[in-house]
Amino acid sequence: MNRRGWRNRGWVLFFLLPSAIPLVLFTAVPMVSSAWVSLHRWNLISPMEWVGLDNYTELLRDPATRDVFAHTLLYCAGYLPLVFAGGLGLALLLNQRMPGRAFFRAAYFLPVVTSWVVVALVWKWLLNPSSGLVNSLLGALGAPQPGWWTDPAWALPAVILASAWKDLGFVMVIMLAGLQAIPQDVLEAARTDGASAWQRFWRVTLPLLSPSTFFVVVISLINGFQVFDQVYVMTGGGPSGSSQVVVGQIYDLTFRYGRAGEASALSWILFAVILLITAVQVRGQRRWVHYA
Amino acid sequence: MRSFVRRAAVPVIAGLVLALAACSQGSATRADEPVAGKTTVRYMNFSANDGHEKDLDAIKAAFQTANPDITVQIETLPYADYFTKLQTAVAGGTAGDAFELNYENFVTYTANGSLAELKDVDAAPYKASLLEAFKADGKQYGLPASFSNVVLFYNKDLFKAAGVAPPTASWTWADEQAAATKLTNKGKGVWGDYQPISFFEFYKALAQAGGEFLAPDKKSSTFNSDAGRKAAEFLVAKAGKTMPTEAQGAGTPDFDSKLFKDGKLAMWHSGIWMFSGLADAKFDWDIAVEPGDTTKASAMFTNGAVVSAASKNQAAAQKWVTFLTSSDDMVKARLATSWELPPVADTDKVASYLTAGKPANRQAVFDSLDATVLPPVIERQQEMQDAVTKELSAAAAGRKDVATALADAQKAVDKLLS
Amino acid sequence: MPNFRTVLRWTAVVAGAAVMLVPFLWTVITSITPNGSLAGGPTLVVKDPTLAAYRELLDALPMWRIALNSFWIAAASTLFQLVTGSMAAYGFARLAFRGKGLVFGLYLATLMVPMQVLVVPLFIEMKTLNLQDTYLSLLAPSIASAFGVFLLRQAVESLPRDLDEAATIDGAGHLRIFTTIVLPLIRPALATVAVFAFMGSWNSFLWPLVVIRSPEFMTLPLGLSTLQGQFTTDWDVVMAGSVFSILPIAVVYLFAQRHIIAGIAHTGIK
Numbered sequence: 001m002n003r004r005g006w007r008n009r010g011w012v013l014f015f016l017l018p019s020a021i022p023l024v025l026f027t028a029v030p031m032v033s034s035a036w037v038s039l040h041r042w043n044l045i046s047p048m049e050w051v052g053l054d055n056y057t058e059l060l061r062d063p064a065t066r067d068v069f070a071h072t073l074l075y076c077a078g079y080l081p082l083v084f085a086g087g088l089g090l091a092l093l094l095n096q097r098m099p100g101r102a103f104f105r106a107a108y109f110l111p112v113v114t115s116w117v118v119v120a121l122v123w124k125w126l127l128n129p130s131s132g133l134v135n136s137l138l139g140a141l142g143a144p145q146p147g148w149w150t151d152p153a154w155a156l157p158a159v160i161l162a163s164a165w166k167d168l169g170f171v172m173v174i175m176l177a178g179l180q181a182i183p184q185d186v187l188e189a190a191r192t193d194g195a196s197a198w199q200r201f202w203r204v205t206l207p208l209l210s211p212s213t214f215f216v217v218v219i220s221l222i223n224g225f226q227v228f229d230q231v232y233v234m235t236g237g238g239p240s241g242s243s244q245v246v247v248g249q250i251y252d253l254t255f256r257y258g259r260a261g262e263a264s265a266l267s268w269i270l271f272a273v274i275l276l277i278t279a280v281q282v283r284g285q286r287r288w289v290h291y292a
Numbered sequence: 293m294r295s296f297v298r299r300a301a302v303p304v305i306a307g308l309v310l311a312l313a314a315c316s317q318g319s320a321t322r323a324d325e326p327v328a329g330k331t332t333v334r335y336m337n338f339s340a341n342d343g344h345e346k347d348l349d350a351i352k353a354a355f356q357t358a359n360p361d362i363t364v365q366i367e368t369l370p371y372a373d374y375f376t377k378l379q380t381a382v383a384g385g386t387a388g389d390a391f392e393l394n395y396e397n398f399v400t401y402t403a404n405g406s407l408a409e410l411k412d413v414d415a416a417p418y419k420a421s422l423l424e425a426f427k428a429d430g431k432q433y434g435l436p437a438s439f440s441n442v443v444l445f446y447n448k449d450l451f452k453a454a455g456v457a458p459p460t461a462s463w464t465w466a467d468e469q470a471a472a473t474k475l476t477n478k479g480k481g482v483w484g485d486y487q488p489i490s491f492f493e494f495y496k497a498l499a500q501a502g503g504e505f506l507a508p509d510k511k512s513s514t515f516n517s518d519a520g521r522k523a524a525e526f527l528v529a530k531a532g533k534t535m536p537t538e539a540q541g542a543g544t545p546d547f548d549s550k551l552f553k554d555g556k557l558a559m560w561h562s563g564i565w566m567f568s569g570l571a572d573a574k575f576d577w578d579i580a581v582e583p584g585d586t587t588k589a590s591a592m593f594t595n596g597a598v599v600s601a602a603s604k605n606q607a608a609a610q611k612w613v614t615f616l617t618s619s620d621d622m623v624k625a626r627l628a629t630s631w632e633l634p635p636v637a638d639t640d641k642v643a644s645y646l647t648a649g650k651p652a653n654r655q656a657v658f659d660s661l662d663a664t665v666l667p668p669v670i671e672r673q674q675e676m677q678d679a680v681t682k683e684l685s686a687a688a689a690g691r692k693d694v695a696t697a698l699a700d701a702q703k704a705v706d707k708l709l710s
Numbered sequence: 711m712p713n714f715r716t717v718l719r720w721t722a723v724v725a726g727a728a729v730m731l732v733p734f735l736w737t738v739i740t741s742i743t744p745n746g747s748l749a750g751g752p753t754l755v756v757k758d759p760t761l762a763a764y765r766e767l768l769d770a771l772p773m774w775r776i777a778l779n780s781f782w783i784a785a786a787s788t789l790f791q792l793v794t795g796s797m798a799a800y801g802f803a804r805l806a807f808r809g810k811g812l813v814f815g816l817y818l819a820t821l822m823v824p825m826q827v828l829v830v831p832l833f834i835e836m837k838t839l840n841l842q843d844t845y846l847s848l849l850a851p852s853i854a855s856a857f858g859v860f861l862l863r864q865a866v867e868s869l870p871r872d873l874d875e876a877a878t879i880d881g882a883g884h885l886r887i888f889t890t891i892v893l894p895l896i897r898p899a900l901a902t903v904a905v906f907a908f909m910g911s912w913n914s915f916l917w918p919l920v921v922i923r924s925p926e927f928m929t930l931p932l933g934l935s936t937l938q939g940q941f942t943t944d945w946d947v948v949m950a951g952s953v954f955s956i957l958p959i960a961v962v963y964l965f966a967q968r969h970i971i972a973g974i975a976h977t978g979i980k
Contacts, residue, residue, distance in 0.1 A: 009807070011801075012807045016798055018854070019795060019854035026835075026851050029835055030835060031828065031831075034827050037830075046404035090726075094723070099720070104727050105967055110734050110956070111730055112909070113956055113960060114733050114734055115913070115956075118733050122736060130539050131540075150537075177865070177901070180898045181868050214864065219821075219860065238682065239538075239685060239686070247824045254827065255826075256674045257672065258400065258672070260830065263827055267824055267827040270822075270824070274822040278822070291868055338940065341936055342936060370935050370936050370939075370940075371940035372938060372940075373919055376916075380833050381920075384836075386837060545943065546943065
């Protein structure tokens with residue numbers, strides 16, 4: 001290798017090692033050990049017992065695995081469009097000049113920082129099947145009033161609604177940062193060319209936001225597949241397991257049921273699914289993500 | 293800005309390196325630092341959390357005065373997080389020399405060889421049934437530290453207003469149901485009864501109906517019986533009729549205690565730990581032994597103190613748990629602050645509890661002990677509890693009939709036992 | 711006179727903000743209600759408001775110490791993530807090397823296994839390194855985060871390349887370009903990462919619970935969880951604790967968002 005090649009390699013190491021070392025030490029190493037754990041039967045308190053791939057075959061045969069993946073997938077399918085459209089809309093609104101803009105941005109961000117315990121209680125109250133605000137409104141409109149978190153068919157939609165609401169501010173903040181990076185002169189040029197607000201949005205803003213959009217979609221799906229807190233506090237996976245998700249199952253298996261081996265195996269199955277979905281997105285990004 | 297960043301870069305990076313180095317230093321009172329000439333015993337517990345930390349400290353101080361060569365280090369964690377922490381600590385080999393376990397989890401830990409056998413235990417101070425509870429294979433693996441039980445709370449004013457005679461120790465389910473129906477007034481938002489539909493209420497109701505949860509060899513479950521169906525029916529039939537349903541708020545934190553405190557609940561199956569919270573209630577209330585069916589059976593919860601098999605200071609740890617569970621200092625601390633009850637055999641020692649204030653009929657707490665039933669325990673305890681609660685809730689919500697729910701629950705539990 | 715659409719827009723924003731504020735308001739209201747309870751849903755009028763719950767909170771826990779602890783840990787992990795994240799972002803966006811896609815994929819992969827399953831192996835690792843119960847162990851999982859790297863890489867990728875090409879012609883090296891051109895231009899993204907890094911550390915629960923033993927390392931979420939009893943909970947005190955823990959992040963956000971807005975305007979390009 002020539003000198004320039006070595007120098008370049010030096011720069012790569014210089015810029016990447018500060019993040020790579022801690023990630024390897026404190027994330028990759030535990031990941032590898034969890035893969036090792038997944039080949040054992042282990043309840044955390046007694047010695048591990050080698051079982052080979054039994055945990056995986058067991059899980060793939062278990063109908064509960066299929067259920068928790070189905071619920072998780074359903075969650076993502078409902079959550080992503082809601083939170084993305086809502087967050088982007090908010091960012092566009094709050095990117096314009098208006099009185100009290102800083103206050104409103106903070107207000108919309110507040111649910112992101114509020115603990116799920118509180119948010120879940122509020123939503124359980126809003127979605128109370130017999131006395132909640134939402135059902136009162138639906139009743140007044142003559143619409144059917146679902147049983148929300150007490151009804152197996154509606155428990156997951158209730159969680160989706162609450163999650164999308166809570167995370168609106170998250171998407172908004174990222175989109176706001178993205179909007180700030182759009183050069184004003186490009187929009188100005190489009191305006192002088194006689195493009196309408198609608199055209200400017202579709203032809204200029206949205207394409208220039210695509211790096212942020214890509215980030216939001218990838219991260220929301222990675223996080224969405226690992227949804228846990230809100231399910232844990234809102235429905236506990238019920239009623240009758242109808243809203244149990246993959247990480248909920250992983251948590252129960254590890255810390256409540258003493259089945260850490262199966263929990264690790266399940267998380268590696270989850271890993272494979274997320275990896276696949278992310279890889280598809282990274283492959284597809286060339287077609288729609290425009291970097292400067 | 294530019295020059296700022298450039299000038300800042302070097303000190304920032306140097307600072308980060310220094311910070312990293314500083315961070316890896318332990319604290320001054322790092323837990324495993326030995327003190328010269330002294331043995332340190334680490335004790336992990338949950339029951340002192342949220343209000344009794346100082347009481348436990350008092351017991352510890354008394355112990356250290358009596359045993360100047362032993363230092364006790366206490367780690368108190370909330371119940372909800374305790375087992376997460378304990379399991380991880382056991383996995384990493386950093387669990388305390390001694391720790392607290394509730395009776396339900398005791399079997400799991402003995403089955404896995406995590407506990408040290410306690411030798412030459414003086415049985416005299418303890419209530420025999422409680423000491424027995426912490427034995428496995430004829431060996432003593434833990435000492436009972438405290439117990440509490442469940443009684444029937446009732447709102448005297450509501451009973452008077454409805455012209456219903458208050459509960460007595462001789463009440464049966466039929467009496468309770470009849471009174472609950474009369475006391476329920478949905479128009480005024482008053483409910484007759486509240487009893488959670490869960491594993492813990494079910495195993496007790498089952499015993500009251502004369503059923504057995506597990507077969508004698510503990511290799512299969514036997515609750516899908518006539519008695520079991522009767523017990524489940526009794527619980528499930530309450531929902532919506534004399535007791536609020538899940539959709540009406542049941543099961544949310546705080547719901548039942550607020551309902552009772554607001555004077556909107558006539559009867560309430562709850563634990564004696566609620567006494568202090570009800571001291572300032574604006575109405576007259578009292579307690580009675582829980583109604584039975586073919587027999588009486590009161591739920592009892594007990595926590596024990598155990599010594600870790602991995603501990604290097606087992607002798608000192610045993611001294612501490614013995615003191616913690618049987619000393620007079622402990623009895624005094626528990627009674628003075630209406631913490632859970634001390635597990636002592638000598639009833640004279642707990643006499644002051646009877647006159648310690650509301651409710652008037654504290655005798656019922658001890659009367660309940662004549663016929664108590666401990667929860668059935670298996671190695672895969674939590675899974676069993678979850679499975680039973682899940683099926684019963686499905687029945688209560690009308691998604692399953694009681695017979696199917698019980699059959700399904702039994703199938704699930706049998707699978708855990710196989 | 712403002713036109714009709716402006717008024718409409720403003721009304722929508724106000725109405726939406728009101729909905730967003732409800733849970734927080736409920737938290738505040740419950741915390742100042744005597745014997746506040748969560749059952750029965752929120753009320754807007756408080757009879758005899760009281761600060762008793764806050765006094766009780768300060769009695770029960772050394773709140774200032776705990777908050778300061780949480781603050782330092784969050785601030786340190788934010789600083790670490792900004793430094794490590796922006797450097798990696800530059801590496802991925804501006805340096806050419808073989809296997810870049812694969813390395814970036816490996817970074818992303820670290821986000822794909824849930825913390826719930828990593829906690830136990832990581833704890834055992836810390837024990838082996840004899841680092842359990844130290845500040846470093848608290849910080850360890852948040853010194854670098856692929857989330858930050860990814861967000862910042864997107865920001866660097868969006869910068870026009872002609873800027874650093876011009877600087878290269880002027881003889882600037884990577885370090886100069888990184889510190890004098892790239893960093894100032896990605897301030898909105900840096901501020902965003904700072905907010906999330908701070909929040910992540912401030913709210914993190916499971917890892918501190920497992921790794922910390924000495925009370926002097928206690929963080930806010932751990933402290934607040936001790937307020938919940940096995941059987942009963944004083945919700946007014948818990949809510950007072952929540953207010954205590956939400957306000958600082960709201961302040962951090964208010965502070966950071968000025969930078970998010972400032973972004974481009976200060977840096978010279980339009």
